[in-house]
Amino acid sequence: MKSLIIVNPADCIGCRTCEVACVVAHPSEQELNADVFLPRLKVQRLDSISAPVMCHQCENAPCVGACPVGALTMGEQVVQTNSARCIGCQSCVSGVPVWNDHIQSLPGIPDNKL
Template sequence: MKKVYVNEDWCLACHLCEFYCAAANSGAPDMVKAFKSGKKPVPRIQVEEGSDVNFAVQCRHCDGKACVKGCITGALSIKDGVVVCDESRCVGCYTCVLSCPFGCIVIDEEGHRIQKCDLCTKNHDGEPACVQGCPNKAIVFEER
């Protein structure tokens, strides 16, 4: 299946992916509205910066041994290879946040629940927002 991969050679640490991700998942029709009305939306992708190397990290959609197995309410599950969260069942215990080896599960802007990358299956057509927004093809959506 197609997944999001990063190529650190081309990541500029511009952080645009974070903003495109946050806006796309906010439900707002455009980025200005997403960031200017109420609490700032939290991105599900995060750029890790080093002195020479930078790259964006979001859920690897691995076999879910850590987060899915650790979830106490069954909110996390794997659907068609994508690790998804049923937010109505999340109680905010943050077991998954602690157990994800990549640090890819984040707490939402309200601070009550977790949120994570679902490859934009709920909000976007085609390529995920971070991939579309990357100016240097450092994030790609492809079969490997």
């Protein structure tokens, strides 16, 4: 089962508390460390509206097909990353604008689920 966060953008004040809650909710996937803060979602701001955006876990995820070295794979229900294979080329982002602000964070993360 895929989990989603549904937000009313009119109520979002851009405080980014949801980013912190995301990291705290998934501590086994990364060490809780102020120097390395990598939530699965990111608060995006457009004009006067803020809202958290997260990977949509597409069935035919364009990021997986775009990766030239196979660092992204489709798991049972989620896209998985293999940081050891990632070369940081950002090809995975080309068709997936949701992740534009996340790509610099992906290399170096232990194998995880986006």
